[in-house]
Amino acid sequence: MTADKRIEAITKRIVERSKPSRERYLDRVRSQIAKGVHRSVLSCGNLAHGFAACAPSEKADLAGDTVPNLGIITSYNDMLSAHQPFETFPAIIREAAREAGGVAQVAGGVPAMCDGVTQGQPGMELSLFSRDLIAMATAVGLSHNMFDAAVYLGICDKIVPGLAIAALTFGHLPAVFIPAGPMTSGLPNDEKSRIRQLYAEGKVGRAELLEAESKSYHGPGTCTFYGTANSNQMLMEIMGLHMPGASFVNPNTPLREALTREAAKRALAITALGNEFTPVGEMIDERSIVNGVVGLHATGGSTNHTMHLVAMARAAGIELTWQDISDLSDIVPLLARVYPNGLADVNHFHAAGGMGFLIKELLKGGLLHEDVRTVYGHGLAAYTVEPRLADDGTVHREAAPEKSADPKVLAAIETPFQPTGGLKMLTGNLGKSVIKISAVKPERHVVVAPAIVFHDQQELQDAFKAGKLDRDFVAVVRFQGPRANGMPELHRLTPPLGVLQDRGHKVALVTDGRMSGASGKVPAAIHVTPEASNGGPIARIRNGDMIRLDAVAGTLEVMVDAAEFDARPAVTVDLSDNEFGLGRELFATFRRTAGPADQGASVLY
């Protein structure tokens, strides 16, 4: 089954563009593979240290080079409700490995930040940088070189991208990503947002707000909106890095445990010691990356992936651009309405048919490359399934439903919610930026209004509280890029801007910062590059300048005479407050070396 000609053409141009870097990457992967069982190059001393704490039988296994050893990289902590269930996973994986005749060891742990805990707080200024730090920390674990495959326990925003960058850096090893699943549904996300807007207007107090927040975020598992964390799950599945149907099964259920056991056994089955060797560096190719972007558009996924996917692809020698992402958006229809793109949550999405139905519909529409390699074998058609718990406690899979169980949440390819996808690139005299349109009403896709300039999100919130913003305007929030303050998410802008929009004002946001994957209803041109702190024209905008944000034409313009605008001096701001406190003093190197947003805002390359 070949993909749509337009998808093929975009894939082909990515292959052409990436040829030199991809060939260099594959050469490195293959030379590592050629060295054979990796622990066999270790000295007796190295090996003895490596298995000193193992059981005697495991030591005997690891002393040879015929029994596969599975490295576990875990991002467990109690801070992220999504990662808290991982506490018990290593023991389950070790037991499953023994059952499969292999060994499993925790190769290392990685840090994991909860963007919900740090949202609006100084800690958020470490969030984006934590992605690359997670990749580096994963490399520390795997650099023990004791392993024949690795499993990656991660879910949330920067963690999966960081783990994926590292997994692809260790492309000679098979890689299976193991999720823990979404928390069960609590207070609906739109009701939570309604109460937030009431609080922003001073109509309810902190007690009511905290009650609503706590009913929404109420237990172990991933938050149920379709933000970056759940976009990550979708990506890992549609790119073939999860076991089929693993993404959205709730934690602490027998099926979740069965899926975890199955993933561990599958990872051991696809090492070089078996007959289905599947090194991730060869498994993930340009088609897998395009399939990920297609899934992002079809589900209205997180804007953060216009950076993370670019960085992940780069780790495999593949050069993905915003133009590729934007052009694919023009081809791929929106098939899922999950908050903020609708009222449903990911549990509803899963119940309506979930990933199996989505992949089936996209394959039917010729919008995915079917002929790809996955951790499960060959071909994405194997993912058009739903996992079920068999009587013996293992996983069996049934074909995904022919029809969506809830067409208001998950649409058939013939009747999409929108004919195009969720993420557009904007170009113009302010540089490049991206906008998520899947959650913005069509009548708000073009905004022309005067600029009001802010240098941090608190300034805007204070102006709102002082009643100074009851009018049409474009909020320009600048010096929020990676080199300024680590490019925090500015999700706390959503309630005040949402209130003003609901009052009938034409409002929009333009920023060199980021928004949360959970942001959505206000038109926002984000990730503006070049950023203000790196010579970007956004630093020359003045209050009152007319700004035109046009998501239909794909443009973002300041409507000032070009000569006059170019002659203006760039504004500079004192960012010293962002250099200390809550560990920011340890990330100065990251701020100095971070790349531009359209290349992933990475410090790694």
Ligand SMILES: O=C(O)[C@H](O)[C@@H](O)[C@H](O)[C@H](O)COP(=O)(O)O
């Ligand atoms: O990109 C994302 O999806 C967000 O970073 C998300 O992970 C974060 O947790 C939000 O801030 C949660 O939304 P609230 O802050 O509205 O609870």
Ligand code: SF4
């Ligand atoms: S989805 Fe966001 S808020 Fe929820 S656990 Fe993950 S990082 Fe934290």
